[in-house]
Amino acid sequence: MLKKSSDIELFLKTVVGTPSSEIDLARHFIEIRLINPLYSTKCYFFAADSIDLEKSFTDIVAESQNSNSNVYVSIALRHSNKSGKNADCSLLRCFITDHDELNGVKLKNIEDPTKKATARQELLELLRSETHIPPTLIVDSGNGFHCYYCLDYFVDIRKHADSIKMKMQWLNRRYPQAPGDPAMLKISQPIRLPGSWNFKDINDVKSCKIVEYHPERQYKFSDIPNSESKSAATILSKKSKTSENTSFYPFWECKFLNWMRENPAEQTYHLWFAAASTLAFFGEEGREAFHELSSGYPKYSQPEINRLFDDMLKARSEGIGPITYEKIAEYGFSEKDDTDAASPAIYIQHLYKNTQLEKMGITFKEERLIFNPNIFAEFFIRQEELAIYEGKIFYCYREGVWTRLEDYELLRKIRDLIQDTRRNIFSTGMGNSALEMLRLAVPQVQNLDKFKHLINLKNGMLNLNTQELIPHDPCYFSTIQLPIAYNPDATCASFKKFVNQIMDDDPERVCVIQEFFGYLLTADTVIHKAFFLFGEGSNGKSLLLDILTNLIGPVNVSNLSLSDLDNSFRRANLVGKTANIATENEISSKGFNSQFFKAIVSGDRIQVERKYESPISYAPLCKLVFAVNNLPYSRDKSHGLYRRMFIIPFNRRFEGKDADKHLNEKLLTELPGILNWALKGLVRLRQNDYEFTNSSIINSAVNSYIEDQNPIHLFISETVSISEVSERVAKAHIMESYNLWCHRNGLGDTTKISPQKFWNTFRASCKELALPFEQQVSNGTRYLKGLSIKEMEGSIPSPLSQFL
Incomplete structure (x- = not known):
């Protein structure tokens, strides 16, 4: 069953490469481990320049087959024959990533063999499809895939530790679907x-x-972007940011702590205790350093480390200060740092304060402050997870969601960061120059909320394709988080009863309301409809929309009227909202302008402006929802307007004893259950290719509205029909019939409509009603061939010549 050694040979070419006279690989080691859960792990170390390296590896693979053991190997070379610590790593020639999930689903959790094979193939194709810094080597591990990115030269790990870490972060997050x-x-x-x-x-x-395997793909170290580079899809998560910040504390410049880390065999319990007391001063960052310091201790135990550290944190919270140099000397370590501080913790804090300003780009020359905004920007984006949209709007990642950050908020953060390090050196000029540099340095985002199959909830991202809750991740660039934690067992009996009541127990409309709620949970605008909840007062529509607002989250909802949509400054309120919910009581007799209404409904880009800022182009995510007593009037009679309007009639009235004044409070307690109810509607909507459940009452309401708004449409549906191909009707006769029909139906003077608008509307309505025709001219008279018109008796005085 032993494989040919060719795979091992290619691996070694990627990790070790060819011998170089400039690097003595004999002083660096490659580690290989033979691991069997039933036996102890065996570790082997080989000089990286060994001519028998391939044979040695092949022999170990053969041994693994006899013991059913797994073989693991180090990518980073070691400077000694020690195992398992970052501090022992010396040289690196390639980066590696391990991918074993796709769209939030672990491959190992897919039980169906066919589905698993399909998912594995999709994952492999995704990894292959990358054109910017594609992998040198792709390895099928038996479950997922490993990607190797080969460098053209060895990198000194100690000299470039921070850059290596950030490049590893970039590679690890470059595939949002497969982190x-x-x-x-x-x-x-x-x-x-x-x-x-x-x-x-x-x-x-x-x-x-x-x-x-692509041996030609060898990259310079500088080719691999850092995690805070302009590739916005690879911004670090909060956890990784916190981890990176740990390196800002110079723990290992303290002689005592550095000695403890480098001499694990000489640690005593009292010295170990002293190290815990010192590092507890720095909270969770100190805990990580304490684990690193203690990992070589013969009696190292992760639970014991955490227990001791928790005791130190508790002591600190009770006002007990960190251990002093004097006490540490009593425990056996007498070498003191060059400082007047009484304890190592205070010394580290002083070092931190002194070095922070320089890392921020703030230096002093002959007591004159010099500020470098470039250095500050690089420093700041390691503290805050920021992204910028359209080069103007800042976003900050907080608790699983990207939140818009106004310029004044960012300036306050800049000031606080500098003030916490040294008071009274911040100036507005310093802040403004830092802000402008951040516009250039912060990662640019082209698309927000682009993963439409994910819904952001308080406790994770709900994958609509798998119905699984997956962890938050900044790479999704989700700007809309619902203020509810997902609980699949929650119910909403009172709310379902309420919906049935306001819909007159009409199952079709109840289904529509459920799908409508589900659709508004998403950042999708694929349906291209605005929703009009129509009916006179006291019918439940306002309460329904109040529940919907709380379900989505008030922060995710705007409240612009139809007329507000024409104003570019007011349209700025739509940015980052998933719904616009408004009550329309008064609509101008001139009607509303449908231009921006139609663009927003379709998700087309619109221009928005804020005062004193340049306008931006924005593709809105929000769905328009209006509660109306009367449906709006528009001069736009096109099918393009009517197909975007979805009218839900509310015919029930609740007055007197039928009105429950405390119903709102009751229903709000059921929000987690209402979320589940809405999700079921969304599932049905997606299964039906985003077509709402057919409702005869809704269809009738839409048709009535079209007929009221567009009498030409109603005239055609009542009087025009398809004729024999050879038949034709004069356009003048159609106009005469329409004028008479309007007069009989009390629709007033129709001659105000221009000929062009009449015939444009006539053609559009015939197309919608499937009434095809051809235009003909004979002896100066214009005809429509293929149509016939019902004859009406009588006439009214009306000059028709202008319509011919």
């Missing part, structure tokens, strides 16, 4: 050896094999 395993962000993390076998399931042994 890399975060375990690979640890530079000492081993990976399964290509050419070996996956024995995790002894009943289903899989080969670990190379499926793609």
